[in-house]
Amino acid sequence: xxxxxxxxxxxxxxxxxxxxxxxxxxxxxxxxxxRGVYPEESFAKVKKYGLPMLLTQDEGVKxxxxxxxxxxxxxxxxxxxxxxxxxxxxxxxxxxxKATKEVLERWNxxxxxxxxxxxxxxxxxxxDREIMREIQAIMRQIASSITYLxxxxxxxxxxxxxxxxxxxxxxxxxxxxxxxxxANPQMVKLHSFDTKIHKVDTLVSYKNDEWDEQ
Amino acid sequence: xxLDKAHTLLTSKTPQxxxxxxxxxxxxxxxxxxxxxxxxxxxFKIMVFRGSPKSSRKSIRFVDxxxxxxxxxxxxxxxxxxxxxxxxxEKRVLDAPRLRNDYYSxxxxxxxxxxxxxxxxxxxxxxxxxxxxxxxxxxxxGGNDWPTSVTWSExxxxxxxxxxxxxxxxxxxxxxxxxxxxxxxxxxxASTAWNGHILTSGSRDKSIIxxxxxxxxxxxxxxxxxxxxxxxxxxxxxxxxxxSGGNENLLYIWEASKMSSSKFLHRLSDHCAAVKALxxxxxxxxxLASGGGLSDGCxxxxxxEKGICINNIETKAQICGLEWNRHHKEILSGHGYSIRExxxxxxxxxxxxxxxxxxxxxxKSRIINLCQSPDxxxxxxxxxxxxxxxxxxxxxxxxxxxxxxxSDLQGLLSFRTSLLR
Numbered sequence: 001x002x003x004x005x006x007x008x009x010x011x012x013x014x015x016x017x018x019x020x021x022x023x024x025x026x027x028x029x030x031x032x033x034x035r036g037v038y039p040e041e042s043f044a045k046v047k048k049y050g051l052p053m054l055l056t057q058d059e060g061v062k063x064x065x066x067x068x069x070x071x072x073x074x075x076x077x078x079x080x081x082x083x084x085x086x087x088x089x090x091x092x093x094x095x096x097x098k099a100t101k102e103v104l105e106r107w108n109x110x111x112x113x114x115x116x117x118x119x120x121x122x123x124x125x126x127x128d129r130e131i132m133r134e135i136q137a138i139m140r141q142i143a144s145s146i147t148y149l150x151x152x153x154x155x156x157x158x159x160x161x162x163x164x165x166x167x168x169x170x171x172x173x174x175x176x177x178x179x180x181x182x183a184n185p186q187m188v189k190l191h192s193f194d195t196k197i198h199k200v201d202t203l204v205s206y207k208n209d210e211w212d213e214q
Numbered sequence: 215x216x217l218d219k220a221h222t223l224l225t226s227k228t229p230q231x232x233x234x235x236x237x238x239x240x241x242x243x244x245x246x247x248x249x250x251x252x253x254x255x256x257x258f259k260i261m262v263f264r265g266s267p268k269s270s271r272k273s274i275r276f277v278d279x280x281x282x283x284x285x286x287x288x289x290x291x292x293x294x295x296x297x298x299x300x301x302x303x304e305k306r307v308l309d310a311p312r313l314r315n316d317y318y319s320x321x322x323x324x325x326x327x328x329x330x331x332x333x334x335x336x337x338x339x340x341x342x343x344x345x346x347x348x349x350x351x352x353x354x355x356g357g358n359d360w361p362t363s364v365t366w367s368e369x370x371x372x373x374x375x376x377x378x379x380x381x382x383x384x385x386x387x388x389x390x391x392x393x394x395x396x397x398x399x400x401x402x403x404a405s406t407a408w409n410g411h412i413l414t415s416g417s418r419d420k421s422i423i424x425x426x427x428x429x430x431x432x433x434x435x436x437x438x439x440x441x442x443x444x445x446x447x448x449x450x451x452x453x454x455x456x457x458s459g460g461n462e463n464l465l466y467i468w469e470a471s472k473m474s475s476s477k478f479l480h481r482l483s484d485h486c487a488a489v490k491a492l493x494x495x496x497x498x499x500x501x502l503a504s505g506g507g508l509s510d511g512c513x514x515x516x517x518x519e520k521g522i523c524i525n526n527i528e529t530k531a532q533i534c535g536l537e538w539n540r541h542h543k544e545i546l547s548g549h550g551y552s553i554r555e556x557x558x559x560x561x562x563x564x565x566x567x568x569x570x571x572x573x574x575x576x577x578k579s580r581i582i583n584l585c586q587s588p589d590x591x592x593x594x595x596x597x598x599x600x601x602x603x604x605x606x607x608x609x610x611x612x613x614x615x616x617x618x619x620x621s622d623l624q625g626l627l628s629f630r631t632s633l634l635r
Contacts, residue, residue: 068263089258148224163258170261177262188224 008125016197017083021073029055030142037156049136086113090163094180098155103180105206112199124196134193141190182207300572306604315598318404318445322583322596325366333361365406376403396432398423405447416444435474448492459489467518480521486510493536505533527568531556535584539608550580
């Protein structure tokens with residue numbers, strides 16, 4: 001896209017954290033929908049990022065994701081939430097076989113926080129529309145990932161992991177975990193988006209499909 | 215999709231991140247070896263989200279599982295053609311003052327003559343279900359003795375009454391006269407069961423006695439196998455097998471022809487508490503249901519031919535009685551004490567799946583005995599709260615649906631049944 005001078009918006013640390021946690025909520029829903037972890041009928045369309053985004057209507061999943069994103073952006077218990085304190089390094093959505101608990105897919109969202117902003121409380125400038133376009137690109141990529149990701153043709157469950165700094169106390173809605181890695185995965189790097197305060201990279205790694213030629 | 219871009223993305227190497235100097239070389243090395251994803255070079259800890267503390271996390275289901283559930287509900291709706299409705303409340307409540315709160319007694323029996331015989335304390339009453347007339351049959355003088363077991367003979371001509379002091383009496387109810395007293399036991403008679411002219415009694419003295427009530431010397435056989443009080447006794451519908459349950463948690467199956475030699479057919483030790491509740495299945499030969507006491511709480515379905523347990527349900531409550539539904543394939547359990555569920559309740563289970571159809575019960579304290587009406591529609595529960603509660607839970611009778619039990623019954627009785635209004 002040709003760059004042109006666009007009016008820039010002020011991004012604060014809090015605003016950026018909100019953008020990131022909101023992104024994660026929509027991305028999680030999109031993954032659940034596109035990977036067929038939940039039936040298509042249980043999703044409803046909403047307009048977001050200039051795209052028709054699908055959100056789950058299943059009460060259990062809905063509250064799970066809502067609570068999760070609230071945790072990332074607003075943690076009353078911890079005091080200063082992870083994104084704002086720059087203590088959240090990654091959020092990983094892990095898709096596992098329900099029967100064997102084997103990890104089949106890992107959606108890794110790495111977060112780089114501008115430490116200057118965290119320490120000094122400055123704000124940055126970037127066009128909101130620009131950020132939205134970047135996110136839109138990632139969402140499109142998630143949707144099109146089904147063209148190369150192996151079929152998940154068994155019942156699956158998902159988990160969400162958070163990689164944080166070691167000094168972060170574990171809230172009681174989380175428990176310490178292993179990384180739930182895939183042995184010998186295939187990896188695909190997706191687009192990233194940058195609010196100038198938080199930079200989020202997306203990577204999906206998946207279990208080698210037996211049919212792949214190696 | 216931009217194929218060129220996609221190709222680049224798929225084949226390009228992932229960028230290196232900045233590494234921080236305070237990062238342990240060996241640890242980093244290990245990370246790079248172990249992790250298939252690049253770390254940011256910072257030490258981290260990983261945690262997994264467990265959900266909100268306020269709401270419980272529902273289990274995550276997959277497409278097919280959800281569709282299976284929908285299909286199952288649909289199937290259930292289709293199969294449920296006769297509308298199965300469990301009454302919410304009792305049809306009737308009778309006051310039962312001084313009803314003894316004793317798990318081991320079997321103080322209630324509903325005869326084919328539509329008379330309910332129930333022992334309350336030292337007295338024994340007859341309640342006519344047709345006109346609700348109450349008639350006191352007997353009263354025991356002296357404080358140390360009382361009826362502990364009451365059973366109508368199959369033709370309801372004779373009422374067998376077993377006592378605390380080991381006496382066993384036969385009463386003719388029409389004339390309200392004592393016919394004879396049978397001796398043999400040395401301990402209280404907790405359970406009695408009729409098989410034609412044979413009256414079997416089980417006692418705290420651990421023995422089972424078969425009386426032939428026609429003979430002058432009635433004692434036909436005495437079986438000493440149980441190691442504790444015999445609190446459950448039931449003859450099978452054909453009269454070929456007897457099930458006896460003891461306080462030592464054992465269940466014995468006896469062949470009628472071989473009882474005199476004390477040789478049991480099966481000795482079943484699966485229960486972990488007293489086996490008082492016994493009921494033979496009306497639609498399958500040789501299938502028996504047994505219920506365990508407080509530490510057990512299991513309903514076990516047995517194939518008495520082979521002596522194997524074919525089903526087991528944990529009700530988590532003391533079981534004091536079991537009654538099969540002759541009109542629908544169900545079994546009802548009556549419960550006493552429980553730490554968790556089903557306390558003082560009656561639970562209805564579908565057979566043979568043993569899924570719970572529902573539960574009922576308003577008893578304020580534990581249920582002690584169950585019995586059912588001759589027409590198989592009503593069940594009475596006798597509770598320690600000194601009430602007898604009538605539940606029309608087994609009906610409605612299926613319209614002539616090849617249920618031979620019902621048609622036999624209607625052939626037997628010359629008067630109309632179930633005038634419980």
